[in-house]
Amino acid sequence: MDGHPREQADLLALVARHATGEGRIDSPYPGVWFWRADRPVPKRKSQALTLSLVTVVQGRKEASFGEHALTYEPGRYLVLTGEAEFDSTVLEASPERPYLSVCVAMPPEVVARTLIALADSDVGPVDEPVPAFVSRLDPTILGALCRLLEALGDPAERAVLAPLIVEEIVFRLLRSEAAAVLRRAVRRGDETRIQESMAFIRAHATGRLTVEGLARRAAMSPSHFAHRFRAVARVSPMRYVKHVRLHAARTLLLRGARASEVAGQVGYASASHFTRDFKSYFGVPPAEYARRLHAAGERPAEAQQSA
Secondary structure (H helix, E strand, O other): OOOOHHHHHHHHHHHHHHOOOOEEEEOOOOOEEEEEEOOOEEEEEEEEOOOEEEEEEEOEEEEEEOOEEEEEOOOEEEEEOOOEEEEEEEEEOOOOOOEEEEEEEOOHHHHHHHHHHHOOOOOOOOOOOOOEEEEEOOHHHHHHHHHHHHHOOOHHHHHHHHHHHHHHHHHHHHHOHHHHHHHHOOOOOOHHHHHHHHHHHHHOOOOOOOHHHHHHHOOOOHHHHHHHHHHHHOOOHHHHHHHHHHHHHHHHHHOOOOHHHHHHHOOOOOHHHHHHHHHHHHOOOHHHHHHHHHHOOOOHHHHHOOO
């Protein structure tokens, strides 16, 4: 384990407090979940849906993107730079020392706002960002992670402080040297139109939205709009539509709505399509997700804090 042993021990204790069973365990705060494995896990298909930070606090894991493999362990973190499919393998885990990690999926609105603020100006052609990178867990990100996980246990702190801490983590990740290619991909001139498109999607997510229609509103060609949207938000336009709808569904579920009712309320024509997307995004079907969080004490009023 690298330096900062006290903070590393604090983070391990916080993750272990939540990761009490094998597999994925969602926290009451959207976009933060934990993973535990009591034995090595063979290669399995995984996906990233937005810019995400994965921090291992015990054990070791490998993420493979084709021939490109990244290994990370305590003292290192993995950043998934946007939508990607990859293979993940838990390399070290045992019942005595289980593999433990925490993932923070970053809200695309925050990613876009931060990238625009940090964008490098006067740059030439930019390479396509790598799908992921591993970096050393520095004291600032380590401290922010500890504060975020501590805030999960208090409803007021979860509602008020957690979103601010997530913004801090996004800022620190995107300001790092490893993220320079992400900053250079955001060119001055189109950021306002992309932010306006994101705001339009949030306001009209239940309606029929298409890339062509959104591009027309932004006065851009569909291909150029989709490319620039992904560069700024780190997700495709239609993935962002899905993100907004599913977080709205989460809020409705925690307020007591039935899973069978929610699909139509958030803009899905097919209940089965909604269930499939929800499970892909949150790890379990909608009814099971609501049951778990209600059992953990999540209250409907707190569900207003979404992405």
